[in-house]
Amino acid sequence: MSSGPEGAGTSAGTSSGTPAGMPGPPHPIFPPLPPSTPSGATPGTPHSITHNLMEQSWYWGDADRSSVSKALSDQPDGSFVVRNASTPGDFTLCVKFEGQVKLLKIVVKDGKCGFNSDSMTHQSVTNLVDFHRKISLNLYNDALNVCLLYPVSVRRNSQNGKPLFKKGHLQQRLVLTAKNDKMEALRAVHLAFERGAKLFDACHQEMEKAEGLYHALNQSIKETELKLRQLVPLATVEREISEEIQTSLSTSEMIKEVFVNNGEFIKESIRRMRAELKELLEKKQELSKITDEIESKKQHAKHRLSELMEVRNAVYDQMDPSLCTRMAQLLDTGGELINSEPMKVTQLLADLELRWTPAQFLMCSSSKENAANALIHARYRIAQLDKAVGLKREPMDGIFLIRASKSY
DSSP states (O other): OOOOSTTOOOSTTOOOOOOTTOOSSOOSSOOOOOOOOOOOOOTTOOTTTTTTGGGOTTBOTTOOHHHHHHHHTTSOTTEEEEEEOSSTTOEEEEEEETTEEEEEEEEEETTEEESSTTOOOBSSHHHHHHHTTTSOGGGTOTTOOOOOOEEOOOOSOSTTSSOSOOTTSSOOOOOOOOSSHHHHHHHHHHHHHHHHHHHHHHHHHHHHHHHHHHHHHHHHHHHHHHHHHHHHHHHHHHHHHHHHHHHOSSSOHHHHHHHHHHHHHHHHHHHHHHHHHHHHHHHHHHHHHHHHHHHHHHHHHHHHHHHHHHHHHHHHTTSOGGGHHHHHHHHHHHHHHHHTSOHHHHHHHHTSOOOOOGGGTEESOOOHHHHHHHHHHHHHHHHHHHHHTTOOOOOOOOOOOEEOOTTO
8 A cells, every 4th residue: 555646656545645625624533433233342232332333443442451551641631542341341431631541431331321320321432432522521520621632543552463352343354445436535544644653653662762772871871970989089099098108118019019000900990981981971962862853753753643633534524424334444454554564665655745636547447458558548648748848758657547456
């Protein structure tokens, strides 16, 4: 999967872009998905409660508390996820507020859910989340004056790169071949979003490593400075004693030589430690610059990810409700596709401008021969235009189209 500017591409579903006629400011969060048959539920939970739950990017299934806390640690206030609670059939809302991850249990009872037995007013978990996107949680907890603003996608949050759900909770993963422009546009912007998420995760991991090295370097500097503080006074005392011994007539030459050697050894030790300290301080300064660069790169990645999320959500909001199942499958597979993409390719494609002009490169025919003829004619037309304006150059490469697949 790749994205690129207008007039450059490779294969079906590889161009990213924003559809023409996109509405005003994009929604800051995912709108609820259109109704569909529930695709999964926790044991003991009525299907109405889990309606559309498996299709929500913020539902983390059986993720543990530490995984969720780590994912929310560097997110802004209002970021949230929902995971299964330890009590079967219930759920836990995890929301970032005042720099901490707060937990609220979502109780399920008699086909309804809420934060306590006196507030069982919501028909589904999705309905509860949608409600609190605009209504603060202080409705139930005075200390939590925050709305659910930023859903955190489950993305790749396990070691094997697969979402944290129990076996059987997800529908079979399929790489979809869309038959309409809007579905293909959603695929494009979703993969662009996943690229942004992958690069943000990489920056975060790079920063963690840099901070670890910086901490270790600081510790080495402190230890070296401590040794120097101990050795310098010792060298002074040793020198004074050695001077007294050298003038003493009763002290043997062997003892005088021992003190001289000790003095030289201490001096050499101090010299080496000062040189080591200087080198450590230079490394610290260099690492500090690298850390600043990584932080700048991380902020860029975070800003890019936020923008891509808004674009994806705007496209998502235009989708036909009848495509609900396909959309769920598409969003589920997107992360895994990008996870297998080489990092250099991801870095190359991530900042390319999103364009979606399918009329310029999509071909309804699935015939290889027709596609080849179309490329030949396009190359011929470009050569004729060059000739008309007096431009001489080699035959142009990079001309492409996307055709339907016979295997679909």
